[in-house]
Amino acid sequence: MPRNTRDHLRMAALSVLLLPLVLGCQQDDGPKRYDVSGSVKYNGEPVPGGAIVFTPDSQKGNRGPQGTARIVDGHYDTARDGRGTVGGPHHVHVIATESTTTEASELQGPLAEHTFEIDLPQEETTHDLDIPAQRR
Template sequence: MSRIFALLLLCGTLLSAGCSPKSDGPQRYSLSGVVTYNGQPVEYGQVMLSPDRDKGNSGPASVARIQNGEYETFPGKGVVGGAFKVTITSDNPQNEYSDPIFPPYKTTVELPHEATTHDFVVPVK
């Protein structure tokens, strides 16, 4: 009887280990917000976020599309929190060969280790 119990216990342990959720690296948090330029929402573009290794942050980079002035990271592909280098670009979806509204804008930001919002104002130069 104890052999059967031990075998069932072993099978149960193996099954529960195989059914546990898979970890794909560090915890990532959703990030969303508004991007404006010259007082107006940026219609289309991208927000690219890279952990600032110079400030001791590491982990995966993240990207979010800007649509109608708003951006949001893809589900499960958010940020890890901490210091980030940010590059914001603008696109013209009606004419992919036209000049962007502004040159790529680079800045830095400190983000919490939780889901949050952060608005970006691209300065006019």
């Protein structure tokens, strides 16, 4: 067999053997994340749009990546348009807007903004958020 053909066969065999290793390395090796969903209200009314950021509370010994979610028509779900949380104590920062659009021409200032201190379980959960009325 010509040397060039043997080299190609060796490379092909090596590629097949290494494929599972390469695919395994592409998985998210970070901590396990858990999905959080729920409703978001301000002054008793569903929040039309906005965003939520879940930041592990390092002062209480919690570490890991942030979780995120979009608010759409008064509801959020990290499984839909976001990333789950690691569970444990979190600072949950909510920015509520009057619109679900992201078009620059239609963006307005926030309707409300608030940070909650929440201890989330290390499992999929539902947590409703009620933003307190803000003084103007």
